[in-house]
Amino acid sequence: MDIEYIGAFGIILGALARFWPVWIALAIILVLSVRFKKSLGLYGQLFDTGVGVAGVMICLFWLFTAIFAGTISPFNPLAQFPVMKSVLPGAIEPGSGQAFLFGGDRLARDVFSRMVFGSQIVLIIAPAATLFALMVGTTLGLPAGYYGGRVDSILSFLANLVLAFPVILLFYLLVTPGIRETPIPQWMAGFFFIFPIIFFSLLFYTRFRSRPGLLAVQLALTLIIGGWIYLGLVFDADPLGIISISSNQLNIFVAVVFASSPGVFRIVRGLVMDIKTREYVAAAQTRGENPWYIMLWEVLPNARGPLIVDVCLRIGYTTILLGTLGYFGLGLAPESPDWGTGIKESSRLLRASVHPALPPVFALMSFVLGLNLLADALREQSLKD
Amino acid sequence: MALTMLCLTLVVFFLVNLEPNLKKLAISQLDMRSSAEDLESWLQKNGYRQNFFVRYGQWLGVVQKQPNVDPTTGQAVPRFSYCNEPAEARYSGILQGDFGCSTKFKVPVAKKLFPALGATGILMFWVMLVMVPVSLLIGVLAGMREGSKTDRTLSIASIATTATPEYVSGVIFAVIFASWLGWLNGSAATATREGISFYNFTLPVMTMAVYGIGYIARMTRASMVEVMTQQYIRTARLKGLGFGAVVVKHALRNALIAPFTVIMLQFPWLLTGVVIVEVMFRYQGFGFTLVEAASNNDIDLLLGCSLVSVFVVLSTQLISDVGYAYLNPRIRVQ
Numbered sequence: 216m217d218i219e220y221i222g223a224f225g226i227i228l229g230a231l232a233r234f235w236p237v238w239i240a241l242a243i244i245l246v247l248s249v250r251f252k253k254s255l256g257l258y259g260q261l262f263d264t265g266v267g268v269a270g271v272m273i274c275l276f277w278l279f280t281a282i283f284a285g286t287i288s289p290f291n292p293l294a295q296f297p298v299m300k301s302v303l304p305g306a307i308e309p310g311s312g313q314a315f316l317f318g319g320d321r322l323a324r325d326v327f328s329r330m331v332f333g334s335q336i337v338l339i340i341a342p343a344a345t346l347f348a349l350m351v352g353t354t355l356g357l358p359a360g361y362y363g364g365r366v367d368s369i370l371s372f373l374a375n376l377v378l379a380f381p382v383i384l385l386f387y388l389l390v391t392p393g394i395r396e397t398p399i400p401q402w403m404a405g406f407f408f409i410f411p412i413i414f415f416s417l418l419f420y421t422r423f424r425s426r427p428g429l430l431a432v433q434l435a436l437t438l439i440i441g442g443w444i445y446l447g448l449v450f451d452a453d454p455l456g457i458i459s460i461s462s463n464q465l466n467i468f469v470a471v472v473f474a475s476s477p478g479v480f481r482i483v484r485g486l487v488m489d490i491k492t493r494e495y496v497a498a499a500q501t502r503g504e505n506p507w508y509i510m511l512w513e514v515l516p517n518a519r520g521p522l523i524v525d526v527c528l529r530i531g532y533t534t535i536l537l538g539t540l541g542y543f544g545l546g547l548a549p550e551s552p553d554w555g556t557g558i559k560e561s562s563r564l565l566r567a568s569v570h571p572a573l574p575p576v577f578a579l580m581s582f583v584l585g586l587n588l589l590a591d592a593l594r595e596q597s598l599k600d
Numbered sequence: 601m602a603l604t605m606l607c608l609t610l611v612v613f614f615l616v617n618l619e620p621n622l623k624k625l626a627i628s629q630l631d632m633r634s635s636a637e638d639l640e641s642w643l644q645k646n647g648y649r650q651n652f653f654v655r656y657g658q659w660l661g662v663v664q665k666q667p668n669v670d671p672t673t674g675q676a677v678p679r680f681s682y683c684n685e686p687a688e689a690r691y692s693g694i695l696q697g698d699f700g701c702s703t704k705f706k707v708p709v710a711k712k713l714f715p716a717l718g719a720t721g722i723l724m725f726w727v728m729l730v731m732v733p734v735s736l737l738i739g740v741l742a743g744m745r746e747g748s749k750t751d752r753t754l755s756i757a758s759i760a761t762t763a764t765p766e767y768v769s770g771v772i773f774a775v776i777f778a779s780w781l782g783w784l785n786g787s788a789a790t791a792t793r794e795g796i797s798f799y800n801f802t803l804p805v806m807t808m809a810v811y812g813i814g815y816i817a818r819m820t821r822a823s824m825v826e827v828m829t830q831q832y833i834r835t836a837r838l839k840g841l842g843f844g845a846v847v848v849k850h851a852l853r854n855a856l857i858a859p860f861t862v863i864m865l866q867f868p869w870l871l872t873g874v875v876i877v878e879v880m881f882r883y884q885g886f887g888f889t890l891v892e893a894a895s896n897n898d899i900d901l902l903l904g905c906s907l908v909s910v911f912v913v914l915s916t917q918l919i920s921d922v923g924y925a926y927l928n929p930r931i932r933v934q
Contacts, residue, residue, distance in 0.1 A: 266756070376607055379917075381871040381909045383887075387894035388612060393620030535765045542767045542876065543891070555767070562771050562880060569775050576768050584763035591759060 218298065221305045221314050230316050230327070236283040241275055257523075260596045267592030273585025277578075280331055281338040288328035289313040292552040295323045301568050320557075320571040321564060322550075329552040330574040336553040337582070340464070341533040344471040345526060348533075350411040351472065352479025353522075357510040359480070360487025371484070374477035382474055382536065383543075389470040390546040395462045403469045404449045407476070412441035421508035467546040471536055475529060482525055486518040493517075520597035527590035531583040538579055554579045601914050605907070612906045613656050616899045622648055625897045629703060659903065661695035694907070700900030704892060709904045712889060717908065720874055720885035723804060727870070731809040731816070732863060738813065739820020740855065744847055746825045755821065761814030766876040770807040774880075777803060804881045808873045816862055823858035827851045857927045864920030868913045 221229065231238075248271075252259040261267035280287060289311070290296075296308055299319040306315045308325075317326040359370040377385075394400065419433040447458030448465065460468070490496065491514060499509045540546050541555020542562075549556065557575035565572060615621070625648075626639040643649055657663030692698040699709035735758075742754035764772075777784040785800040827833065828851060836846045875887035882888075886905070893901040 372604075376604060378868070379604055379608060379910055379913045380906075381868055381875075381913065383872045383875045384612075384890065384894075384906055384909060387891070388615040391621070393618060393624060393897075394615070396620045397618055399618075531763065538765060538767060539872070539876065543879075558767055558771060562767070562774070565771070565774050565779055569779050572771050572775065576771050580764050580768050583765075584760055587759045587763050588756075591755075 218302060218309070219307045220303070221307065223305070225314070226305045226316055229314055233287050233289065233316070233327070234280070236286050237276060237279040240279045240283075241272060244275060245272070257593070257596060260599075261589075261592050264592055264595070266588050267596070270585050270587075270589030270592050273581055274589055277334050277338060277582045277585070281334040284331050284335050288325070288331040289316075290325040290328045292324065292329045292332040293550055294325075296325075297323055299323045299325075301571075304570050317574045318568075318570040320561065321568075326557075326571050326574050329557060330554070330578050332552040333554045333557060333575060333578065334582075336547075336551065337534055337537060337579075340468060340471070341530050341537055344468055345475065345530045345533050347407060347411065347468075347472045348476040348479050348529070349522075349526060350414050351407055351476040353483050353515070354410045354414045354417075355476075356480040356483025357487055357515065360484040361491055361506065361510050361514070363488075367484070370480070374480045377473065377477045378481075383539065385474055386470055386536075386540060386543070386545055389473070390466050390540060395466055400462070400466045400469050401449060403473060404465055407469060407472050408445055408448055412437065412445065415441065417507055418511050421505055421511055424505075463546050463548065467537070467540060470540075470546075471533055474536065475533060478529070479525070482521065483518065486521060487514055490514045490517050524590050524594045524597065527586050527593060531586035531590075534579065534583055534586075601918070604914060605910055608910050609660075609903060609907060610656065612903055613659065614652070616897060616902055617648075617652065617655070621897045625703065625899065628896055659694065659700065659900070661692060661698070699904045702893070702898050702901040704896040704898040704901065709900050712901065713886075713904050713908065716884065716886045716889040719883065720878070720887065723801075723808070723874065723878075723883065723885060724870065726801065726805045727808045727812075730805055731812045734809070735813040735816035736820055736856065736859060738817040739859065740824055740847070740852065742817070743821035743824025743828065743855070744851075746828070751821075754817070758814035758817040758821075761810050762818070763814075764810060766807050766811055766873045767880065769810045770803070770877065770880045773803055773807055804877045804883060807880075808870070808877050811873060812866055812870065816859055816866065819862040820855065820859045824851065824855040827855045830854075857924065860927060861920045861924050864916045864923065867916040871909050871912065 248255065248259065248262055252262055261271055290308075290313070296310070296319070299306060299308055299315055300323040301321055302315055302319040304316060304318040306318065307313070308315060315325050315327065317330070320326055320329070355370055359367040388394075415437045416434060419430060419437065423430040423433065444458055448460055451459055451462075451465075487510070496509060496513055499513050504513075537553065538555035538558065541551070541553050541557075542559045544556070544559060547553055547556055554575035558572065558579070561568075561572035561575070622643055623639060626642050630638060630642055647655070654663055699713065701707075702709050702712050705712050738754050738758060742751045742758075745751060761769075784803050833846060833850055836850045837843075841849075871887075874885065875890055877883070878885045878887035879891055886908070889901065890905045890909075892898070893905055
């Protein structure tokens, strides 16, 4: 049976048309942001430079792609259509009349749909893992920088220990099917995921200690929500059954948090050591404030500029790490549509066909580029103040 | 440093000796259909069931390695005959210079690891030779006049390269230069056999260099921008020196201090890059060996690999500290 093709022009138009929900959402955001630029603070200032606009738009593009993945992609990312094996871009699938815009891969799946659904995996794991790493790094970095001395030397030694490990070796040891049979990922998850709960409890406790009524409500909320997520993620025993995570995803998640929290720790520690010499910290110390109050409410808000920039860069770096994991086939299921796995599969067959390799490659590159541009624009803006 | 290495090897040793990993090793050494008892007896016979710390001590060389005892004859036989291990109890670990025996390649680890390191050394040499001058040049050109058109263009270009990890740029380069243009070879497998040439070695080197270039160039740019605002640069300009002479004679040396430490601290990232590039282009170096060792749970080889990589990372940190003091007179005097 002959397969019909649409031309290059048709492919471009078709791909642009498939992203219609994204374009609409982007246009709304763009108009609203420019309109209310003055009252949006740091975010509004991003729209002053071309680099900032580009960064925000690329990141939002992938965010909306992940949200609307079901509407955008014409096919199921795992569905196989035997006639469409390794077809060139623009081939029309006879059953539905829809085109394989970017062609089919070796297992006869639609490359375009896989790329779109890959964004979902990346945009869930990378920011979440970065946020957890941020919590762990901050909760440990604050006392290390503030107290110095023995606390600092022990924590710094541990952080340097992890940093001295080449990342790839760490992943080969920590993300294996074998390790999922042992309780080690659970232990590590239990250890790391307790930090956000500690962080928020301390945050509310130090601020609202003098108002027990409000404090009790906040602490109860933190413990209930935190404990609920904790149960769901670590023990996979969410009583409501909403939050659940498969063991290989947990494994990846924990490994990525483990690999990137020492970096956050070092940055927070350095910032705290710098900021604790300022007058307002001395003033708070003279008032006799609790050390944790000073760390969380005096030091941390003043360290936010560099931290926000670092988070942007780090999400990009985590995306690269996830891609590395996919590229080596560690952790993620072999049929998973994420970009790293897609690059792995297609890069082995470059001699035979080139087209399945390019969409995931450019997707990953543009997303990380968007984050880097965003970080660069943020850095420039925060230096201006 | 010794303490760090001790801790790290202990962690690696713990992870490779987890029960599922030992089982995987036994399966790969016997065959897929062996029964659980066979696997267990193989592990028992080769000493994998001894106490964890005893075995770590053996690997380290502070506890004696025992030969296997043949149960039928009661005679001592070497554990791994293909490694020419003598059939007697002896101290033979890292401290004695014995890296152990690779169960995957059936040779002593030293015989596999050091040629691989040599091959990677050649790759690293060329990568450095390309990466360092190019990135310094880009950084200096961009930082010379902050905010100029050259600066903007080069800065965006370096941000773009930091967004392309090796497995991305590798694919793009292979598509352009190997598949479409056909100028270069998409595989460096021949480099191991027939020696390196421009045809088979350019792609791996280029792929690895690109990711590092952006980062080093940005650091160089930042430090160059800072130097160019200093008083002595203004003095040099005011006494009538040309712009080029100011940059080359007064600014350059001071601007290169920060990038030096960055280049040194880049090594841990380069190690990851080595693994990706060597697997992608099938170059038989250190990264390739590491992947083979890890996927077959070849305990001694993997421990050797991690020892080497941790050593490289820690010693570059040391060199960067010493070199920083050497390059920066202010720190030396203090």
